Amino acid sequence: MPPETPALPGIRVGADLVEVARVERLMADNPGLADQVFTGRERAYCASRPRRRGEHLAARFAAKEAVLKALGTGAAGADWTEIEVVNQANGRPVLRLHGRAAALADRRQVRQTDISLSHGAGLATAYAVLVCAGPDKDQHDPQHQQDTTGRATT
Amino acid sequence: MTTTATALLPAVQEAIADALGIDEAEVLPDATLLGDLGAESIDLLDILFRIERVSGVKVTVADIGDLLQGGIPDEEFGDENEVVNDTGLSHLERVLPQFDRTQLAEPLTADGVLGLFTVQNLLDLLTSRTAASAA
Numbered sequence: 001m002p003p004e005t006p007a008l009p010g011i012r013v014g015a016d017l018v019e020v021a022r023v024e025r026l027m028a029d030n031p032g033l034a035d036q037v038f039t040g041r042e043r044a045y046c047a048s049r050p051r052r053r054g055e056h057l058a059a060r061f062a063a064k065e066a067v068l069k070a071l072g073t074g075a076a077g078a079d080w081t082e083i084e085v086v087n088q089a090n091g092r093p094v095l096r097l098h099g100r101a102a103a104l105a106d107r108r109q110v111r112q113t114d115i116s117l118s119h120g121a122g123l124a125t126a127y128a129v130l131v132c133a134g135p136d137k138d139q140h141d142p143q144h145q146q147d148t149t150g151r152a153t154t
Numbered sequence: 155m156t157t158t159a160t161a162l163l164p165a166v167q168e169a170i171a172d173a174l175g176i177d178e179a180e181v182l183p184d185a186t187l188l189g190d191l192g193a194e195s196i197d198l199l200d201i202l203f204r205i206e207r208v209s210g211v212k213v214t215v216a217d218i219g220d221l222l223q224g225g226i227p228d229e230e231f232g233d234e235n236e237v238v239n240d241t242g243l244s245h246l247e248r249v250l251p252q253f254d255r256t257q258l259a260e261p262l263t264a265d266g267v268l269g270l271f272t273v274q275n276l277l278d279l280l281t282s283r284t285a286a287s288a289a
Contacts, residue, residue: 022200032203036199072265075215076222077219
């Protein structure tokens with residue numbers, strides 16, 4: 001008998017793209033918005049880069065959206081401040097989940113996260129990857145995926 | 155429609171139309187914000203802040219989430235596949251008067267719940283906030 005293939009981890013991906021000018025306008029028009037969306041650490045990081053503050057904020061907004069998508073919940077699934085992007089000493093952004101976002105991640109058996117941010121040309125984008133202990137039921141290894149007739153669907 | 159709701163309706167319609175760049179006539183009470191009107195989360199944020207500026211009534215996206223889930227823990231609201239279960243559906247039928255589970259074409263998943271939220275539901279939430287702050 002061939003050795004049993006170890007179960008593949010579930011991988012959940014989320015992506016988002018926002019217009020930098022829109023985030024900047026929202027922030028300018030609504031002084032209370034920054035506190036509702038960004039943590040103190042995020043605001044401080046972006047404020048320390050005044051030339052591109054709006055781009056950094058927009059990228060973090062996109063990151064929060066990307067994580068919500070990867071978790072499979074709508075915008076109302078967690079507070080924006082419960083999803084935090086923290087920059088390591090080398091500048092690499094990492095995710096910190098708190099409150100309901102952390103509870104959702106636990107429920108999805110998330111064991112590892114990664115985030116990638118980019119901005120330019122007036123847009124900011126983010127990709128979130130969540131690696132889960134168990135396989136994601138919506139995701140299949142294409143080498144083994146079959147439809148209900150037993151035919152390979154690759 | 156209550157007096158408060160009638161008074162708030164134009165402000166709500168204008169806020170939604172301006173945030174989404176659509177005509178106010180498209181902002182019908184039974185239109186869903188995300189589905190019918192095409193709002194994204196950043197639009198929701200924009201809409202709610204616009205309403206607060208003109209009406210003074212503050213509602214956050216988290217408040218909408220609290221209304222939709224009613225404090226029911228995630229594991230009691232849906233099953234392990236993130237499909238909203240009987241407890242969740244019963245709650246949604248209580249808080250969203252237009253929602254009827256028998257009309258669902260496919261199982262409702264957690265990420266689809268916000269998509270049920272209509273202009274009227276937002277108006278109702280704002281009205282209840284106004285009443286609560288006046289009490």
